Amino acid sequence: MADSPAKRHLQRVAAEEAAARSAGSALMEGTTEYQQMLLQLSHDRARLKQIQSTQSKAALKVALLPTYAPYVEGVVAANQGGADLVVSTIMLWCLDAGEYSQGLDLAEYVLAHGLPMPDEFSRTAGCVVAEEIGVAALNAQKTGAEFDPVVLTRAMELTEGQDMPDQVRARLLLARARGLLATGTEAAPLDAEAMSTAIDDLRRAIQLHDSCGGKEDLKRAERLLRKIEGNQSDD
Template sequence: MATNSMREHREKMLAQKAIKQAQSQDPRLKKKATFLGMDLAAGESTTAVNAVVKTETGVENIELRMFNHLNQLKDTRSIQEKIAKKKEWLPEYRGYIEGCLAVSPAEQNNTLVYLMIWAVDAGEYELAVRIAEYAILNEMTMPDGYTRGIAEFVTEQSATDFIDDQELAVANADLIQRIVELGVGEQMVDEVRAKIFRALGDALFEAQPAEALTAYKNALRLNVKAGCKKQVTQLEKLLNRQANESSPDATVGSQADASADPSAGGSVPASTDTNAAAPTAEANTSAE
């Protein structure tokens, strides 16, 4: 009996909470409710309000949907649960996003910027960058409560994920380059810009070592604690070795040095010198 009583109490509290959310002072809710004679104070649910909006306009009101979703996120304490909800909800807004991106110039659109934030959190990096490029082009800003600008937010959040997962970085190498370009001319602290250069270096490490080295050096120039000094050393050794191996002059010089035996004061037969030099070369390779 006690268990049933507790369950009933919880259900009652949840019902009251839903009614309280429906009684929000958001002007869009009040306008829609008044228009069709609905009294939110009498306990009409948010679902009913959505139905009213759909009846009035023929389509669901995106801003109202976003308002309700943001309220749910505010009441969710778990970061992982918040991310799961954003992943679940994001597809509902795809048509709206594509419609917005097709029209430019455009005014400030907080709903679209919130969707950009969700896209980053949900791992939809390409979508987030597309929205960010559009928002910056149209001089939009982050919603109230955010201290970072659009470029800085997308750069830092995505760079952190790429640095934590090198395979993810490799798979998104071209996109990371777009994020680097996204920040050109935008206000951003050096440490954040260093992060995206570090991520670019990780993405190019195997396939394009010279470009990766440049990216790592840019990261360290911006922040000496970028965490890629070891990678710089590795790539410099690799590139120096490749340069030596591909240089004809280096090869000729090496053979000339090997043909002389200073201790004997004269020449050593070529066959004897070749056999003596081979173990040394193998030792140097294994040491690296």
């Protein structure tokens, strides 16, 4: 029963009950479950520090995430919102490891309850989410790889109103706009609504950070929109 479904279920239930008992307190630090996870986290972070390769670190995080899943699922299910450095760290690990859907699920909980990031992070949780997703998307787009537009839109919605440097917000906007434009061409442009969304994102990105790199994208998007509107007027 080293890591059986039954054991994982018991771990999840124990974490949920512990979170419920600690309702109203600042941390779950008084619970056995939280202390065990902190010890595990300390051990695993020491392993990660021994690795220099970013890709290798991400691969190790993918392998480590299931260890924390029952605890994190239990805490989120209890929905008490006590500051929990395990949950906020695992949220970041999910994003680092490319597990974006899982990471954004945790981000929804972290942001809703205002959970802090670990002390070594100067960024707020909202900034972390926007920056990790924006940078990952832009890097993928540079190599021609696909990046799920749903992830970008969800990240934007979750972090709307969160305080962060303007450059971070601009990158996220730029990434979504470029993702939309990648599916449209001069011969087969996007529909007017999608093109308008891309243009709005680009204009806002440029307004926030003039050197974000979106000016040529904006010119192309406006050209494509004129083509769409011209085709519609000919019908």
